[in-house]
Amino acid sequence: MQRVALIGLGLMGSGMARNLLKAGFPLVVYNRSLEKGLPLRDAGAEVADTPRQAAEGADVVISMVADDGASRHIWLGEAGALEGARPGMVLIECSTLSTRWVRELAGRAQDMGCQFLDAPVTGSQPQAEAGELTFLVGGDARTLEQVEPILKAMGRTIHHLGPTGSGATMKLINNLLVGVQAAALAEALHLAESAGLDTSQVLDILSNGAVGSAVVRTKGPKMLSGDYSTQFALRWMHKDMTYALDEGVERTVPLPTVAAAREIYRMALARGLTDADFAAVVEVLRGA
Template sequence: MRVGVIGLGIMGAPMAMHLHRAGLLAAVYNRTKSKAEPFEKLGVYVASSPADLAQRVDVVIIMVSDAPDVEQALFGSRGVVEGAKPGLVVVDMSTNSPEWARRFAERLAQYGVKFLDAPVTGGQKGAIEGTLTIMVGGDEELFQKLLPVFKAFGKTVVHVGPVGYGQAMKLVNQIVIALNTIAMVEGLRLAKALGLDIDKVAQVLFSGAAKSGSIELYLPKLLKGDLSPGFKAAHLKKDLAYAMEIANKLNISLPGAALALELYKKMVERGLGELGIHALSEIY
């Protein structure tokens, strides 16, 4: 399979690099062309547009910020559909919502293009190390066909149901990440107020029942004062907004997620959205 990647940011670039090492990467595209230069030096074709990329590959992976960006890459001027041939597969690995995923699938089907929604979790560290967890919604036979692609940069790859279920699973995941991060930040705040040895606090949190992916990924960065993003606060705020929109439609109460959304909204309002999600400590 010839794979093309649209979006070479914090996550997309290392994922594309793993595909290159696996001999699967045929083309890349990024709106800021400088981000494609490392791939051009490796002999990977740098497309002039999503349409140009689509003409050259069998599978298009999209890893951009939000649903409108996906929509633009697919259906905008010189979008994927302008270069698509019947049988092309589009895999949206961005995070948005089940509703957007189903909408993309329906519109792409009109062009004979197949679709999977396959968001990931594991942050920048997981992308660099090739250990991402991937949640895939869509046709199971197509999922099985694309397993070699997913396994190039993923350690755990799970088919979770039909189109839209990948995004649904990711939103569940994001709520848990957000609440784990709040717990970590507030625990550290109390520990510092009590005068506890923070290194010993970390030792306990890394080994006891409180340990979590958030603690493993972000506590070391917090202790060093490193607030750079492995996953941007603005993106988590966006994901939580999608989750709460669905919760409201279903008329279910998610008070923890509602609190998390308000806290991450405050981060963005204070100009901290480009920092990592663990920089939530700054608004305290």
């Protein structure tokens, strides 16, 4: 069985690690703050002190971190995972990153004779824990085949989108729509409350109508109740829309509604809603 290293033990990474252990993969994990690795050590994983150490014995190295900066750090930083890489090793980036950085990283991997897949996921903590993530994969089909059992241990569905970077782009396309749908929902619900409508009824009608997506159904109640317990932090939504806009710049694609929505999320950041669920964007509209 392939030996797997998993770097990044946030809400997502921890769930993914548990499912790898359940499926019987020999696993070494790394996280910046080591205490997040302890429960996994109890469950049978080895805990490495550095990304390099995690990578050294592995056949497949998976990363699940916050953003381009974190990804650059764990792969290329001091005692980074690429220092522990060997030709033939498969590197899988599951983080949501800019396509530009993913391509640069893939190039570095290739220089070292490694295979590389970008494989960001949709689904959040519950899906990560249940092993029901969806993988959006870019890279070589044969490489994907090689690691399919590993991905299947963590997720239910695997979409192969095309060459390197395609998975990253697909993820950004998905998340830009999430971000705009939620921002527009915030505007709609605040208009409803300002007009004195019964907002539960309004949300119910929207949820069952033409615009009724999971975003509407899950974020609407949070906006109405003001319960911003975090499923997906506003800072990451802002980051994903930023990466999407960067890709628009690179490919000369105008993204005017994304651009408008991103500024509202940044207004929310400026108000300190950084770590709240991104449903909190509605607070910007509510004024004081």
